[in-house]
Amino acid sequence: MHIIKELRRKIGISQSKFAQEIGVSLRTVQLYERKEANIPMKNLKKIADFFDMTIPELYIYEFHDPQGSYRNRKPHTKHGNVFYPLDHGKYLAMSPLVLMEQQKEYIARVLTNTPSQNAFQTGFVLDYVDDSPYMAFEVTGDSMNNGTIDSIPNKCLVLGQELERSLFEKEVEPWLNKPYVLVCKNRILCKQVTTFNSEKNSVNCHNLNTSPEFQDFELALEDVLQIFKIVRRQF
Template identity: 55%
Template sequence: MRNNITQYSNYMYAIKQLRRKKNLSQSDLALEIGVSLRTIQLYEKKDANIPIKNLTKIAAYFDLSIAELYLQEVNEAQETYIRRQPFTKNGSVFYPMDHGKYLVMAPLILTEHQNEYIESLVENDFGKSTFQSGFIVDFLGDEAYRAFEISGNSMDDGSIVAIPNKAIVLGLKLGRTALEKENKTMCNKPYILVCRDRIICKWITGFNGKENAVYCQNLNKSPEYQDFELPLDDILEIFEVVKKQL
């Protein structure tokens, strides 16, 4: 007879089961992770919001990746397991979820490693990134996903669409032909622009066909942040921002 499976779409319940499997109290786990007892009690609630640094510590303690922790499921015997099999595409690892969604663990380019990433593109030698960041996406996409750490406040206007300093965004790579054809559907959206000397996050508001350039806009209207035109020849890669983590 096949057992009925109770599936949990978040890692909060799995943390409790993994802790119990190791015969740990909440106080024991709190001590191992370096947080308070109250913090662990909150983490084991369904609506908990766990900071990425603490989530990383918890996953590592149970010898799991963050993705594996997120996709832990619990059967009626209160045993944790992973039913879905991950797969790799364009340098990212995808974990199938319910309703056609995926947890994608994408290579993360931190601010201090931007120059290394640019050099790897110039030399056509982008290897496996040391860092990853996880996002839930609704589709795979034909091109690569990359995660970028934002530097500076030029895209922070305090609104719901703001992208503040140190935010992590997930970008879906677009082909250069989208820019060269002056695709109007690309306008008024945030993008990561990987240039020859820097990586920036800007809104593209239009195209200058005569100068073969795109109009880049800052959300922050402070005088120190000026809008500008960026020649297409200076752009190595372009990613549409599809998700963000603050």
């Protein structure tokens, strides 16, 4: 990434020192800056953290750099998301973001079928782009935080890919035991869906946090307005 060199020079750090900071060789940094080597996600995270940025912010800088290799690539917009083509078939998705304080307004818009007018966006790097709508949400509470790599803690930003409820009901097995954002008539939930009761047309919502205050519960799908499968998290 050409932008690594620019950011590094702005703070006056040499290639060798920067290599030490992120735990790679000098040669590796040189290859990264010349875009002659793919940057593994774990190293990309180290680079972004070093510059006090997120990975999407790093890509945005690179994409708008007049000397960068992305300058001739045009983003495309779909369902309110802007997708920037990256290397190796990946995309940077800039998606509408529903913050905690905007949840009631978002639900009201869904109920009245009013187009969302989200003032905020956030970015996620995707391996591919599906035709389904994407939406980002700020998670409320620690019910999905069990201290493991699968945790979704309070104020975590998640990117959800919308699933048709009819598809979810017909072919439920592939969708079980995965985390979802469930937009209901009176609240927005972040839960793991573990079982589906076809007779009651309901799902069991499971909390990863085993604290007694977080109890699993049954949720009727008739109360669910939208179902988003969580595909990315941002802490």
